[in-house]
Amino acid sequence: MAHLLTTDELNDALKDLPNWHLEQNELCRSFVFSDFNEAFTFLTKTALLSEKLNHHAHYSGVYNQLALRLRTHDAGGITEKDIKMATTISGYLKA
Amino acid sequence: MAHLLTTDELNDALKDLPNWHLEQNELCRSFVFSDFNEAFTFLTKTALLSEKLNHHAHYSGVYNQLALRLRTHDAGGITEKDIKMATTISGYLKA
């Protein structure tokens, strides 16, 4: 099982994830897209990734806005799996 | 523009929407599905409907859980458009 990241490991990881922040022990990011279509297809991209990795984000959105929150439920906090997923999701924006 | 429903109209409409409730002036429903796939494809169904009707729900979810909240932004509350959308969404569950 993935282990909980220590504070040092977490701070290191966050340096490479400039638009993500910690909130209530979750790794969070908000997005604003041009319209609903852009926002929802971005969420679909994340959904397909979730099934591939068997790791599922909390999502919420309305129209062109979307927020994602990541944590590893079994581990009770943030693990390497969340960092990896956040990195992949951020990569989608550069495509 | 769709007009805000009166309290009487709203109470009448809610009789035909047994699993929806009012919360902070929004029409809300929570769903629990068997897994992420079921939950997310149900959301996709709602997303396609949203684009067709040009009326977009607030959504939030994690794994097999999903919550939807409806209001008509221009009107500042619940209108006939929300009732119609809630009715269609409930219909998806009976298919």
Next chain:
Amino acid sequence: MAHLLTTDELNDALKDLPNWHLEQNELCRSFVFSDFNEAFTFLTKTALLSEKLNHHAHYSGVYNQLALRLRTHDAGGITEKDIKMATTISGYLKA
């Protein structure tokens, strides 16, 4: 790697998949839904499954029609992975 099913194994498997047929060494099924929304969300369900299993169907569709074709590319034909996927997809229709 999954092995190619023998003709006997394939015929046995097809008994439990009444709406699927063989065509050019692929396991095929056509679907007609009530509208585009139903057809596309069914395809989305299949897409999420594909990423989970790392096994991807060929799909084609227009409006309320959808066709799926399954084969295992590495094996050059139909394997147990295709039978399993077809069974899961058929199960979606009974939900």
Next chain:
Amino acid sequence: MAHLLTTDELNDALKDLPNWHLEQNELCRSFVFSDFNEAFTFLTKTALLSEKLNHHAHYSGVYNQLALRLRTHDAGGITEKDIKMATTISGYLKA
């Protein structure tokens, strides 16, 4: 109802749609993406657009490949609606 484009109108329109071609009286384009996720979310973008415009492409794909074909069924061929949709879809690639 949208009228069928004349040969001249069609040739003019195709000048602005460099990657689309005519095939059997349909406006067609093939896409190759980096993986299934990219291909399927692009198709989802097109699906949401379809419901918004009430105009639906024929689609087919496997893994990272996708093909779209457009025509206006009522008109029996290519109309302004197809040109407009092809233009929007091409625009998605530049985002």
